[in-house]
Amino acid sequence: MTGTSHRTVTRRRSDGLLAEDLGPVVDELCRLLPAWLPGRRWYAGKGRALGEVRPVLAEIVVPGTPALLQTVFRTDAGECYQLLVGAVPTPVDVDRGVPADAVIGSSRTADGLSLTLYEASSDPELLSGLLERFVAAAPCGALEYHRLPGAEIPAGLRARPLTGEQSNTSVAYGGRMMLKVLRRILPGANTELEMLAALERAGDVPSARPLAWAQTAGRHGAEPTTLCILQEFVPSRGDGWSIATAEAEACIRGECESVAPLGGFWDDAFALGQATARVHTALAQQLEARTLSLPEAVELTDALVARLDEALVEVPDITPYARGLHTAYQDLREVVRRGNPLPIQRVHGDLHLGQALRAADGWVLIDFEGEPGHPFEERRRPQPAVRDIAAMLRSFDYAAHHALGEILGVPPGQRTTRDLRVTRLARRASAWAVHSRRGFCAGYTAAGGQDPRTSPVLLRAFEADKAVYEALYEARNRPEWLPIPLAAVRRLALGSRIAG
Known part of the structure; x- marks a missing residue:
């Protein structure tokens, strides 16, 4: 886990998840994920028993109530998976519409605040907050958000999670952009970003235009690793x-x-x-x-x-x-x-x-x-x-x-x-x-x-x-x-x- 800091803050209930809560929350996720992760459709280790998971990266990318964590965990088989984790005070507001199978479990902060942790890829509010990271194109701890030259990324668009994918998760923003959240994370730059950029250079090719991406900061000599790709949304009458x-x-x-x-x-x-x-x-x-x-x-x-x-x-x-x-x-x-x-x-x-x-x-x-x-x-x-x-x-x-x-x-x-x-x-x-x-x-x-x-x-x-x-x-x-x-x-x- 990288990029977390510690400071003394007097909590207000409206603060939601604070930086000093991140360590205990991630520890609790490590305890909960072995039972929850194998049920995901993008989990590649089906049929294998999952022992323990360890944190690779965790950052609060949307602070407040609810908060959004962008995380990567490594399984005991050496596979790494990205999760967008929502953290909201318990009980969960019924208007949030969090699916039952998205709930990972609960955690408690040092000062007693109870949090429900859930996979947030179906939460439009938090996904809209994540888009603002690409708009700002500024680092967030161990994460970096980059735009391609000339790419325009409008702010304030409503997120709409898409269904049907098996290995990744896609989110549409206002019918103008689509964010692909990569689930199984491999070291290095993702090949799709490279391919889409090449097709964009060629011009007049039937593919989606790449706009931005998120990656690890590549500290201590490590190669940056792609986590998300933001691209043009292609309206269609079906696949x-x-x-x-x-x-x-x-x-x-x-x-x-x-x-x-x-x-x-x-x-x-x-x-x-x-x-x-x-x-x-x-x-x-x-x-x-x-x-x-x-x-x-x-x-x-x-x-x-x-x-x-x-x-x-x-x-x-x-x-x-x-x-x-x-x-x-x-x-x-x-x-x-x-x-x-x-x-x-x-x-x-x-x-x-x-x-x-x-x-x-x-x-x-x-x-x-x-x-x-x-x-x-x-x-x-x-x-x-x-x-x-x-x-x-x-x-x-x-x-x-x-x-x-x-x-x-x-x-x-x-x-x-x-x-x-x-x-x-x-x-x-x-x-x-x-x-x-x-x-x-x-x-x-x-x-x-x-x-x-x-x-x-x-x-x-x-x-x-x-x-x-x-x-x-x-x-x-x-x-x-x-x-x-x-x-x-x-x-x-x-x-x-x-x-x-």
């Missing part, structure tokens, strides 16, 4: 996942506006492919882009094989297809060994339908943080652009199966094939996915990207890697969804790509 699944469901039912089951999302998929190509072009121009060397190709395929071997231990259903998957990865290495150049560059790194917003003038890609939990050095490593494309193609497959599951009233991927109606609907779902995948590839090519279908070895290898990752994830978190990636693993092990 790609919600729009695609709705369109897929309509087409599977035979209710889509164009010819079922092949319509309903072609134009959107085509436009999304165009947006992805524009982002890739800008990243290649602004950041590192070069050709993969043979040693790097060996290292890359070794990593693919290692991920497969890890998955085989936990998902034995993959075993019958292991040989075909190994062949797909070795084919990729052989392409480079024969002297075929393989361009690599910075890529999104975690692209799927949920990472795109349908704005008034087209698709906007968001969340350039990369794969959550991976070291920043790994996320910055140049990759073939086809890795992003393969991930998006897998997302279309998921959307189709999800829509089919909604229609049948069963978990995605689980159905009986003895029913002729079910078989007919399943064929429509597959046709929708194929049509959308082809539309995306066509749009990507039309916007100047290399047609991924002309590099079948690359596409197969990276789709297979993504499907293996999905199988491992589903086995760990949603076993009822496991049939979706297993079907893709089977198809890709046998050598099929776009058509499935």
